Amino acid sequence: MDLKKIFENNKNWIAERLATDPDYFKKLSNGQNPEVLYIGCSDSRVSAEELMGACPGDIFVHRNIANMVISIDLNMMSVVNYAVNSLKVKHIVVCGHYLCGGVKAAMEAKDLGILNPWLRNIRDVYRMHKEELNAIPNETERYNRLVELNVEEQSYNLLKTAAVQKAHLERGLRVHAWVFDMQNGELIDLKVDFKSKLKEIMEIYNLNE
Numbered sequence: 306m307d308l309k310k311i312f313e314n315n316k317n318w319i320a321e322r323l324a325t326d327p328d329y330f331k332k333l334s335n336g337q338n339p340e341v342l343y344i345g346c347s348d349s350r351v352s353a354e355e356l357m358g359a360c361p362g363d364i365f366v367h368r369n370i371a372n373m374v375i376s377i378d379l380n381m382m383s384v385v386n387y388a389v390n391s392l393k394v395k396h397i398v399v400c401g402h403y404l405c406g407g408v409k410a411a412m413e414a415k416d417l418g419i420l421n422p423w424l425r426n427i428r429d430v431y432r433m434h435k436e437e438l439n440a441i442p443n444e445t446e447r448y449n450r451l452v453e454l455n456v457e458e459q460s461y462n463l464l465k466t467a468a469v470q471k472a473h474l475e476r477g478l479r480v481h482a483w484v485f486d487m488q489n490g491e492l493i494d495l496k497v498d499f500k501s502k503l504k505e506i507m508e509i510y511n512l513n514e
């Protein structure tokens with residue numbers, strides 16, 4: 306993509322916005338009050354706001370390779386704590402996607418240097434669900450299933466944080482696990498039963514005393 310084109314696009318975008326609402330940028334400058342924290346993959350094809358039809362101000366966004374929620378990732382944990390405690394979002398979405406390069410890489414026997422420790426967390430998900438995954442003979446289906454299981458496990462990682470536990474108990478903050486299918490554009494809710502999962506997680510990860 307031509308970088309000059311980006312600045313042309315920006316000028317057109319400003320004109321379009323002002324044509325619909327002359328106060329658009331004044332309103333945008335007044336502050337943000339998003340109700341959703343979206344945690345997704347950095348993949349260029351999974352453009353968070355666009356696929357949800359969301360506008361600036363609607364969604365607080367964090368993206369990294371393979372939408373990982375890692376407890377010692379200061380970046381991720383800062384985003385979660387700020388979104389939950391300051392912005393007081395009502396929902397946190399972990400959104401993965403089929404054909405995820407990060408998940409694919411974690412299924413291969415290969416040294417990827419600095420990416421190894423990051424992808425190690427996906428290999429852990431594979432190990433946790435080894436029996437189910439190894440029972441799937443078709444490689445593409447196994448890969449797709451690992452994408453789903455990884456989203457689920459990353460959403461469980463959110464439930465293991467003190468901020469999410471507290472906000473859930475105090476004001477009903479909810480966590481969701483979604484997958485984007487770029488082959489048809491569909492956004493799929495994996496419909497995880499977070500109520501029973503939270504109960505199970507709180508047996509061991511309770512940080513609320």
Ligand code: CO
Nearest residue numbers: 346348405406
């Ligand atoms: Co990806």
